[in-house]
Amino acid sequence: MPIPPPDRHLHIGAIIFPQIDQFDFTGPFEVLSRIPNSTFHIAWKDKSPVRDARGLLLTPESTLAEVPPLDVLLVPGGSGQVPLMEDETVLSFIRTQASHAQFVFSVCTGALTVGAAGLLRGVRCTTHWASFHVLEHFGAIPVNERVVVDGKFVSAAGVSSGIDGALRMAALLRGDRVAQEIQLYMQYAPEPPFHSGTPETAPAEIVATARAAAHDLAETRIAIAKRITKPATGPKSTSSAAAS
Amino acid sequence: MPIPPPDRHLHIGAIIFPQIDQFDFTGPFEVLSRIPNSTFHIAWKDKSPVRDARGLLLTPESTLAEVPPLDVLLVPGGSGQVPLMEDETVLSFIRTQASHAQFVFSVCTGALTVGAAGLLRGVRCTTHWASFHVLEHFGAIPVNERVVVDGKFVSAAGVSSGIDGALRMAALLRGDRVAQEIQLYMQYAPEPPFHSGTPETAPAEIVATARAAAHDLAETRIAIAKRITKPATGPKSTSSAAAS
Numbered sequence: 001m002p003i004p005p006p007d008r009h010l011h012i013g014a015i016i017f018p019q020i021d022q023f024d025f026t027g028p029f030e031v032l033s034r035i036p037n038s039t040f041h042i043a044w045k046d047k048s049p050v051r052d053a054r055g056l057l058l059t060p061e062s063t064l065a066e067v068p069p070l071d072v073l074l075v076p077g078g079s080g081q082v083p084l085m086e087d088e089t090v091l092s093f094i095r096t097q098a099s100h101a102q103f104v105f106s107v108c109t110g111a112l113t114v115g116a117a118g119l120l121r122g123v124r125c126t127t128h129w130a131s132f133h134v135l136e137h138f139g140a141i142p143v144n145e146r147v148v149v150d151g152k153f154v155s156a157a158g159v160s161s162g163i164d165g166a167l168r169m170a171a172l173l174r175g176d177r178v179a180q181e182i183q184l185y186m187q188y189a190p191e192p193p194f195h196s197g198t199p200e201t202a203p204a205e206i207v208a209t210a211r212a213a214a215h216d217l218a219e220t221r222i223a224i225a226k227r228i229t230k231p232a233t234g235p236k237s238t239s240s241a242a243a244s
Numbered sequence: 245m246p247i248p249p250p251d252r253h254l255h256i257g258a259i260i261f262p263q264i265d266q267f268d269f270t271g272p273f274e275v276l277s278r279i280p281n282s283t284f285h286i287a288w289k290d291k292s293p294v295r296d297a298r299g300l301l302l303t304p305e306s307t308l309a310e311v312p313p314l315d316v317l318l319v320p321g322g323s324g325q326v327p328l329m330e331d332e333t334v335l336s337f338i339r340t341q342a343s344h345a346q347f348v349f350s351v352c353t354g355a356l357t358v359g360a361a362g363l364l365r366g367v368r369c370t371t372h373w374a375s376f377h378v379l380e381h382f383g384a385i386p387v388n389e390r391v392v393v394d395g396k397f398v399s400a401a402g403v404s405s406g407i408d409g410a411l412r413m414a415a416l417l418r419g420d421r422v423a424q425e426i427q428l429y430m431q432y433a434p435e436p437p438f439h440s441g442t443p444e445t446a447p448a449e450i451v452a453t454a455r456a457a458a459h460d461l462a463e464t465r466i467a468i469a470k471r472i473t474k475p476a477t478g479p480k481s482t483s484s485a486a487a488s
Contacts, residue, residue: 022273023430026300029266030265030298030403033298033299054278056273056277057293057305058301059303061301157431158431160431167436177447179438181453183446184441184443186402187401188403188434188440189439189442190404190434191391192408192411193408193411193412194415197428203421206425207428
């Protein structure tokens, strides 16, 4: 994908929603709001503040209808993305923007929302580790990497991986030097005090507890995925050949 | 410093303000809002939304006067911290909270605000790389590390280092296991796509440009530091022995 000319103004936009995980949004915002010659649009159905999963108030400043055609659509996740998977207003917004955007950038379980919009069939992508097994229910190809780029679809894994994904996006949009400038400004030379950032490296008992805590929400997501993809795949008795 | 008993409810609070760097706050919020048995207070002089340096609206939900005695006071930075260094309402709030808090946690140039409150004399601490040389003007002992803990004062370097600092704080408050649980939830296993996170590792020409861009703001901070510490240190002709 060619880098857009520097003199082309870029429109970057994010949806925010009740029970979002704020960091899925604020991490990428920190990076992408610093892209030269760009405007960042923060959008939701109306302009009332929404509370993130831990209570932080975030305020949208555009309605979905007001958002211009975007070059980049950022779709964050969090438990509040569950109802979005059956929200035709949101799914239609994502489909329309995706049809002309240069990139659709999902962070965390935002990938499941993009999947529910029907856009990830056959697409290599990732999501939060606790929902990784949900991706296949949308016909996506799950890839256990922190950031996955497949054509116009860029996906970051859980929460904090949105920072790494956004720096990759910055490089895709304006070149490595711009991404490096932003990284230096942010002093992003991370030193996690523990090695507990993935199920592969965290202490086993912590992973087991976290998996158990996340189980019901993941099952809910799978149930919705099965329900909304049913029209596309047909009844269970239909052969897979007839279902594509 | 002993870990507080798990059954003691912790009050954690942050000041936010116009032209804050939102990530100095939202990074630590993501971690500290997940501390078990705690309440997070987001405070400013009034409850009107404030815009961060890139335009993001953040909404305080407590006035400074309403904030209870805090166990942890988070002081973020950003260009908007400059006027706070001469804002007696803010400095007095920080001093009062610091007098009984278990920890004062500065992120980025928030350290300069804490320094302006007169709390960092003889304290080992850090701040954003572009303001590192400002710290000594508050009598602090600059330490070029990503997170510095000196007694009750915990400081993180620029912007994104607040995540690492907050995970250290979580461990100090509730033990390593809680910090590891939060790290796993956040999937914090960073993979920066470039090695440009510090002046020591970034490409030289990017560092030079960034230093030049940051020069005037750092000079303003030094000028304020000299002005406000003058009564404590006396006129320049006074010997240092008389100045302590």
